[in-house]
Amino acid sequence: MKIKIIAIAAAVAVISGYTLKKNLDLKVPDKYLSDETQLFLPDDLEGTLWAESPKFYNPTNIDVDIKGRLWVTEAVNYRKYNNKAPHFKDRAEGDRVVILEDKDGDGVAETSKIFVQDKDLVAPLGISVIGNKVIVSCAPSLIVYTDENGDDKPDKKEVFLTGFGGLDHDHSLHAVFAGPDGKYYFNAGNAGPHIVTDKAGWHLRSGSNYNGGSPYNNTNKGGLVSDDGKVWVGGIAMRVNPDGTGLKVLGHNFRNSYEFTMDSYGNMWQNDNDDDGNKGVRVSWLMEGANMGYASADGTRRWENDRRPGMSTPAAHWHQEDPGVLPYGDNTGAGSPTGVAFNEGDALGEKYRGMLLACDAGRNVVFAYKPGVNGAGYDLNRQNLITSLSDDEVAVAKSSVGQDEKTKWFRPSDVAIGTDGAIYVADWYDSMVGGHRMTDTTGTGRIYRIVPKGKKLTSPKLSLKTTKGQIEALLSPAINVRNSGFVLLVAQGSKAIKDVKKLLTATNPYHRARAIWLLSNMGPEGVSTVESLLKDNDPNLRIAAFRALREAKPDIIPYADQLSKDPSAAVRREVAVALRDVPLDKTQSIITALAEQYDGKDRYYLEALGQAAMGKEEALYPVLNTKLGGDPLKWSPAFSGIVWRLHPKAALPALKQRAASSQLSAEQRKQAVVAIGFVKDQQAADAMQELMTNADASVKEQALWWLRYRQGNEWADYKITIPEAASSVNVAAQKKMLALKQKLENSATSQKDKIEAAKAMAKDKIGGEMLIGMAVDKKLSKELTDEISTVIFSNPEQTVRVLASDYFKKPGVTTVLSIPKIAKLTGDAKAGRLVFQNKCTTCHKVGNEGANIGPELTLIGKKFEKNGLLDAIINPSAGMAFGYESWLITKKDGTTVSGFLQADGQTVVLKGMAGEKYNIKASDIASRKQFSTSIMPEPSGLQLSEKDLANVVQYLLTIK
Numbered sequence: 001m002k003i004k005i006i007a008i009a010a011a012v013a014v015i016s017g018y019t020l021k022k023n024l025d026l027k028v029p030d031k032y033l034s035d036e037t038q039l040f041l042p043d044d045l046e047g048t049l050w051a052e053s054p055k056f057y058n059p060t061n062i063d064v065d066i067k068g069r070l071w072v073t074e075a076v077n078y079r080k081y082n083n084k085a086p087h088f089k090d091r092a093e094g095d096r097v098v099i100l101e102d103k104d105g106d107g108v109a110e111t112s113k114i115f116v117q118d119k120d121l122v123a124p125l126g127i128s129v130i131g132n133k134v135i136v137s138c139a140p141s142l143i144v145y146t147d148e149n150g151d152d153k154p155d156k157k158e159v160f161l162t163g164f165g166g167l168d169h170d171h172s173l174h175a176v177f178a179g180p181d182g183k184y185y186f187n188a189g190n191a192g193p194h195i196v197t198d199k200a201g202w203h204l205r206s207g208s209n210y211n212g213g214s215p216y217n218n219t220n221k222g223g224l225v226s227d228d229g230k231v232w233v234g235g236i237a238m239r240v241n242p243d244g245t246g247l248k249v250l251g252h253n254f255r256n257s258y259e260f261t262m263d264s265y266g267n268m269w270q271n272d273n274d275d276d277g278n279k280g281v282r283v284s285w286l287m288e289g290a291n292m293g294y295a296s297a298d299g300t301r302r303w304e305n306d307r308r309p310g311m312s313t314p315a316a317h318w319h320q321e322d323p324g325v326l327p328y329g330d331n332t333g334a335g336s337p338t339g340v341a342f343n344e345g346d347a348l349g350e351k352y353r354g355m356l357l358a359c360d361a362g363r364n365v366v367f368a369y370k371p372g373v374n375g376a377g378y379d380l381n382r383q384n385l386i387t388s389l390s391d392d393e394v395a396v397a398k399s400s401v402g403q404d405e406k407t408k409w410f411r412p413s414d415v416a417i418g419t420d421g422a423i424y425v426a427d428w429y430d431s432m433v434g435g436h437r438m439t440d441t442t443g444t445g446r447i448y449r450i451v452p453k454g455k456k457l458t459s460p461k462l463s464l465k466t467t468k469g470q471i472e473a474l475l476s477p478a479i480n481v482r483n484s485g486f487v488l489l490v491a492q493g494s495k496a497i498k499d500v501k502k503l504l505t506a507t508n509p510y511h512r513a514r515a516i517w518l519l520s521n522m523g524p525e526g527v528s529t530v531e532s533l534l535k536d537n538d539p540n541l542r543i544a545a546f547r548a549l550r551e552a553k554p555d556i557i558p559y560a561d562q563l564s565k566d567p568s569a570a571v572r573r574e575v576a577v578a579l580r581d582v583p584l585d586k587t588q589s590i591i592t593a594l595a596e597q598y599d600g601k602d603r604y605y606l607e608a609l610g611q612a613a614m615g616k617e618e619a620l621y622p623v624l625n626t627k628l629g630g631d632p633l634k635w636s637p638a639f640s641g642i643v644w645r646l647h648p649k650a651a652l653p654a655l656k657q658r659a660a661s662s663q664l665s666a667e668q669r670k671q672a673v674v675a676i677g678f679v680k681d682q683q684a685a686d687a688m689q690e691l692m693t694n695a696d697a698s699v700k701e702q703a704l705w706w707l708r709y710r711q712g713n714e715w716a717d718y719k720i721t722i723p724e725a726a727s728s729v730n731v732a733a734q735k736k737m738l739a740l741k742q743k744l745e746n747s748a749t750s751q752k753d754k755i756e757a758a759k760a761m762a763k764d765k766i767g768g769e770m771l772i773g774m775a776v777d778k779k780l781s782k783e784l785t786d787e788i789s790t791v792i793f794s795n796p797e798q799t800v801r802v803l804a805s806d807y808f809k810k811p812g813v814t815t816v817l818s819i820p821k822i823a824k825l826t827g828d829a830k831a832g833r834l835v836f837q838n839k840c841t842t843c844h845k846v847g848n849e850g851a852n853i854g855p856e857l858t859l860i861g862k863k864f865e866k867n868g869l870l871d872a873i874i875n876p877s878a879g880m881a882f883g884y885e886s887w888l889i890t891k892k893d894g895t896t897v898s899g900f901l902q903a904d905g906q907t908v909v910l911k912g913m914a915g916e917k918y919n920i921k922a923s924d925i926a927s928r929k930q931f932s933t934s935i936m937p938e939p940s941g942l943q944l945s946e947k948d949l950a951n952v953v954q955y956l957l958t959i960k
Contacts, residue, residue, distance in 0.1 A: 038407050040387045041450065045348075047386070048107050050424065050449035055112035056098040057443035059426040061137075061175050061259070061339065061414045064478040065129040068419040068459025069101045071115070072426065073136060075123035076443050079168060081215055095121040097136060097145075099152060100447070105458055107449060116145055116154050122168050126175030126186070126259070130480050131487065137186065139164045139172035160244055161198065165207075166191030167216040171235070171256040175339075178483035180264045180517040180544075181551055182490065183239050183246075187270070189256035190234035190294070192220045199244030203227045206252065208234040208299035209904045211930065212885050218930070221904065222299025233299035237268065237286060253299070253325075254292040258338045259414070261479070263354075264513035265540045266547040267378075269371075271337035271358045280314055281337050283358050283369065284329035285378045287604065288577050289611050292326055293319035298905070301713065305902035305909050305917075308674075309705060323645045323678055324610055327603050330369070330380040334860065336362030336433045339414030339426070344510035345477025347421020347457050353508070357385065357423065359412035361433045364388045366412050366425060373539070376573035377604030386412070386425060386450060408865030409440075417477045420457040423450040432868030439871060464488055467499050474518065475503075475511055482514065490521045497522055501529065513544045520548035527552055534559060539568035546574055557586050564593045569605055572597060576608035584616045588623060591616075595624055600638035610645040617648040625651075632657045633664065640671060647675045649683060656687045659703075660695045669699055677706040685710070685718040692722065712907035712919050730766070734895045737767040741894060744774070744784070755787045762791035768800035769896040773888055775807035776929045785809075799898055799913055802935045803886055817939060819870045822946050827954025835952045839942045843913075846959060852915070854884060854936060861957040869953050876936035886931045891924050901930075 039047055051070075060075045076091045096117040100109040115134065126137025134145040134154065141162040145154035166172020171189030179185050188194055191214075193207035205224035211217055225231055226249070235254035240247045250268065260270035268286040272294070284292065291297060296306055296319070307316035315321050318328045338359040343352055356369040368385035371378040388410035411428040418424055427446040431439045451457050462476070463469035464484055470492075473485030489496050500522065503515035516533060519526035530552070533545040546563060550556050560575045576594050579587045591612050598605055613620050621643070628639040632654035635643070640658070643651050658664055658672035673691065676684050685707070692703035707715075707722045740757040743749045749757075758780075761767030771788055774780050780788070789808040795801050804810075841850035844857050864872065887910060888898045897918045899910030908925065910918045913935070939949060 038388055039410070039448070040384070040390060042385065044351075044453050045450050046453045047448050047450045050102070050107065050447045051100050051109035051112070052446040053442075053444050055100060055109065056096075057445050058438075059413055059428060059445040059447065060123070060125050061127045062416050062424060062426045062447065063127045063129050063175070063480060064416055064418050064424070066419070066462055066464075066473065066476075066481050066484055067101070069099050070109070070416070070418070070424060070447065071127050071129050071134070072098045072100060072445075072447075073121075073124040073127040074098060074443075074445075075125070077121075077168075078123040078438060079214070080122070081168070092119075093117050094119040095124055095138075097121075097124075097127060097134065107451075107456075109447070113152060115147075115152055118143075118157075125170070125172060128176040128178075128480055130176070130178050130184075130483050135160065135176045135184075137173040137175050139166040139169065139188075139191075142173065142176065142186070161196055161240070161247070163196040163204075164188050164192075164194045165217065165220060167214070169214045169217055170258075171210070171213060171217075174257070174259050177261060178480050178486075179239070179262050180266060180482070180486075180514055181548065182483065182486050182517075182521065183241055185237070185239050185250075185260070185262060185268075187237040187257050187260050188235065189258070190220075190254070191217045191256075192234070193224060194236065195224075196247065198240060198247035200246065202245075202247055204232070204238075204247055204249065206232040206234070206236050206249070208253075208295045209302060209901065210234065210255075210295075222295065222301075223905065224299075231298055233291070233297065234295050235272070235292075237270065250288050251286045251290045251292060253294050253297070255294045259340050260286065261340050261342050261356075263342045264344060264510040264517075265544045266513075266517075267371075269340060269342060269356050269358075271340055271360070273335065273337045273362075280317070280331040280333050281335045281360065281362075282318070282328045282331050283337070283356070283367065283380055283382070284326070285371065285380070287326055287573075287608065287611075289580055290326040290607065291324050293322065293328065296713070296903075297322070297324060300905035301903035301909070302901070304911065306709075308709075309702075321674070323647055323675070324607070326607050327377065329378075330382055332360065332363070332367065332382065334362065334858075335360040338412060338428075339416075341415045341417055341423075341479075343417050343423070343477065344508070345417060345421040346508060347477065348423070348452055354510075355385075356380075357415045359415050359425070361411040361413055361428060364408055364410045364412075366415055373568075373570050375599075375602040375605060376569040376608060377602065386423075386448075408868075417479070418449075418457075418459065419462075419476055419478045419481055420459040421477045422457050424448070425450065430868075432864055432871065439868060467492065467496050470496075471499060471503070474514055475508075486514075486518060489518055492522075494523050494525060497525055497529075500526075504529075504533075509538065509540065512541060516541065516544045517548050520545075520552040531559075534562060539566070539571050542566065542568070542571050543574050546571070546578070550578055557582070557590075560587075560590050564590045565597070569597075569599075569602060573605055573608040576605075576612040579612040580614050584619055587612065587616075588620070591620060592623060592627060595628065595642055598638045598642060600636060600641055606641055606645050609642060613646050617646040618650055621646065621648040621650045625654075629654075633661055640668065644671050644675045647678045649679055649681045652676065652679060652681075652683050652687050656690065659691055659699055662696065666698065670702065673699060673702045673706065677710065680714045682718045685715050685720050689720065689722070712903065712909060713905060716906045733764070733766050737761055737764060737770055738894050740767060741770050741774070745779070751783070754784060758784050758788050759791045762788045762795065765795065765797040765800060766896065768792055768795045768797060768804065769888060769898050770890075770894075772800065772803055772807060773890045773896050773927075773929070776888065777890075777927070797913070798937065799886060799935050801941070802937055803888070803898075803931055803933055806931065806933050817874050817946065817949070819867055819874060822870055822949050822953075823866050825947060825950035827950040827952075829951070829955045829958045832951035832953065832955030835944070835948050836955055839944065839948075840952070843936070846956075857956060858959060861959055864957075866953055866957065869956060870949060873949060873953070874939060876934040876938065884934065886933070886935050888929045888931070889920060889925055890927045891920065892926045893924075894926075 056072045058075045059072045061073045063071045074096050077095050097115040099113050101111045102109045124136050124138035128135040132147050136143045142160040144158045144160045146156040148155040164173045169191040171191035173188045176186040190210045196204040205226045207220050207224045208222050211220045232249050233253040237251040254272040257270040257272045271283045273281040303317045319325045338361045341357045343355045358367045366386040368383050369380045388407045412425050413428040414426040416424045425448045429444040462473050470485040470488045520530045530545050563575050655672045659669050688703045740761050743757040792804045843854040846858050887901050890896050899912040903909035908920045
């Protein structure tokens with residue numbers, strides 16, 4: 001079904017053949033009077049424009065309160081260092097939280113009021129209304145505003161938790177929600193480090209190699225250890241008690257899960273983004289404790305550095321072939337995922353109950369999934385629920401020619417289920433997302449309401465003074481409203497058990513699950529009831545009961561033992577996950593029983609086994625080998641998979657035998673080599689060296705790769721003797737340029753000789769790098785700088801020419817290009833492809849054509865419309881993708897190396913423009929500089945005309 005939602009001068013929204021009155025009292029700028037948004041919905045749903053600017057601006061997140069009102073966090077001060085929004089001149093007081101309400105129930109919000117405006121709110125990304133507390137997620141802090149008297153004004157402000165990285169950054173702190181257990185859940189992206197102390201004094205330390213995206217994100221690093229002794233990496237999902245104690249990490253190593261959510265069974269769901277080409281974003285089920293595989297396990301290395309020969313891009317990108325990484329779920333391609341919600345209500349009909357909704361602002365779509373259990377994991381079959389493009393256009397990067405370009409301005413930032421059961425979608429509304437930019441300087445924002453066709457949904461009036469009202473609140477489709485009923489029913493204890501037990505026969509299974517969590521908090525009788533549900537016919541309810549008992553009882557071993565032979569792999573998975581931090585003497589027999597039931601195929605189950613065995617691998621291996629292994633050459637696929645996942649040092653002799661054996665298939669031998677490569681011990685390096693010497697050609701090649709790779713990280717301190725790799729560094733050229741550099745630094749050198757030396761350096765790649773390094777350190781006089789400026793922009797190396805513009809004056813006049821003017825030109829896709837082949841393929845790849853230096857552009861048309869794509873080409877430095885910032889490293893011997901940072905640990909790895917890698921010992925580095933200038937030349941540097949730009953954009957928008 002296709003509908004049009006139109007803002008018109010008469011202030012009437014025309015939707016699906018009927019009209020809805022809108023507030024006529026607000027002065028609306030002309031900007032809002034001509035915009036049209038076209039939405040596609042399923043035939044049995046219809047949408048309305050529920051609210052729009054100027055009632056609020058730039059919505060980043062929404063939530064629903066017990067009255068059915070929507071709360072909105074605004075980000076008008078978004079990227080204050082990068083964006084100019086002349087329409088807003090009154091935000092010196094900070095960003096705002098706004099309350100919207102449809103008082104007369106006609107499907108359109110009439111009123112808008114400011115709850116709070118605070119200087120501490122700089123582009124907040126999360127809003128949660130839990131009881132009388134309004135929790136705003138705004139790095140570095142979770143801020144709680146308490147409205148004690150119900151007048152919609154905060155009476156108290158508290159910094160609940162602080163120390164999160166990502167000030168004014170998309171990859172930062174995201175929204176809180178109240179779980180079915182009454183605890184608070186939230187997440188943060190990988191703009192760390194996150195150095196946080198909870199109210200009980202427990203310290204979280206999480207970081208990675210991600211630095212960039214804002215001037216404030218420059219101290220992040222991997223390898224940090226939290227008080228639980230674990231290394232948590234990058235983006236993290238967390239849980240905390242409502243009093244701020246008990247902070248716990250539930251999953252890690254995602255890039256930027258903008259938001260995550262939980263269903264009433266306790267399953268966690270998230271999406272995660274990467275805006276680089278078609279390597280893809282993902283929608284995932286999140287297993288407790290899981291490593292989601294964006295960076296290396298310690299967070300010091302990017303995926304490109306860890307890519308093994310023959311690996312597909314998605315597999316390498318999410319470390320899918322590494323032991324200890326959870327499968328990524330549904331890889332949706334290019335995009336920018338944002339808010340998520342899980343619909344458990346009945347108002348939309350059974351077809352939509354149990355549906356996971358996932359916004360993708362980059363793709364102009366809200367995806368929908370009905371997750372189905374598949375072994376220990378879940379099937380995620382995607383459909384487009386709400387889009388501004390046809391299904392075909394969402395599926396493939398189809399041109400918008402002939403359509404209003406604004407169809408790609410629908411940028412869903414969040415989705416929520418209202419107390420009325422309707423779907424509410426916040427629209428950031430812009431020509432582009434990602435790259436820490438916005439082009440809509442007026443801050444337009446919209447909220448759409450999606451309901452069953454022809455059906456009027458209303459928000460119930462809930463009273464919390466009675467048990468009946470508290471249960472009604474517990475059953476609300478709005479996730480945070482449920483907590484109001486939960487808290488009061490828990491407080492009643494045994495008095496309310498009889499009424500709560502009635503929910504165990506509800507027709508809605510999610511209502512039954514909520515009763516389980518509640519009963520586990522209502523004393524011995526409630527716990528006993530939950531224990532009986534470990535034998536329920538529904539495995540989802542058995543899982544919910546086990547999870548609830550884990551939080552209610554300190555000793556879970558009896559429950560784990562009972563369920564260790566459950567017919568459901570998903571139930572046994574939960575048992576395995578629960579054993580992670582339980583000592584071996586209590587868990588050995590249970591883990592063995594779980595391992596015996598592994599089918600050799602289910603990666604989710606295998607990863608759960610790995611969680612159960614964490615820290616116990618060496619002791620478990622001989623037990624499991626006796627039970628399941630035996631002759632290494634006769635291992636079953638199941639046992640060889642278990643050994644690969646656990647990769648204990650004790651298994652090295654068997655793994656070496658398997659890797660060297662011609663009796664096994666190439667894939668079996670490769671699995672053994674990989675397992676050896678993940679053992680952090682000198683014996684593993686010795687085994688790999690033996691394979692490099694004695695195995696056949698294929699295994700020798702693999703072993704050599706592992707030895708060279710591990711020399712730069714986990715095996716850096718081990719004794720390794722291997723053939724020297726061809727050096728990427730021209731030693732003679734380095735020495736020659738270093739001698740010229742020393743002339744510049746020598747006060748006895750004449751000015752004439754200095755100028756001669758500087759110009760010679762400016763003509764050379766290595767010399768140019770050294771001159772830029774000297775400019776960074778302010779070691780060049782104005783006269784030398786002027787002389788170098790006449791030469792350096794003819795340097796043969798593109799990186800040098802581009803980065804030099806930060807420190808040297810480019811000759812000539814820069815041409816100012818008009819995006820609106822170029823956008824009006826009719827582009828020729830065939831001519832554009834020729835432009836791309838001649839000018840762009842040295843760095844960018846489309847399909848199988850081009851190089852992997854800059855971001856892949858195969859699916860870029862899914863994310864940008866014409867103006868946004870032109871802006872990215874004409875202003876390449878305004879919004880660089882992570883990993884494409886250039887670095888210049890000056891070593892202690894005076895030599896320099898430039899490239900993209902791939903790893904930052906004991907060994908720093910840079911990738912050069914030709915794809916070559918430079919390994920530099922951290923101890924050899926004198927200084928390093930990260931550049932904010934993109935190495936992508938501006939159009940004038942590539943001699944591209946306005947017509948060329950129109951053609952190449954048309955080509956990129958029409959790639960299939």
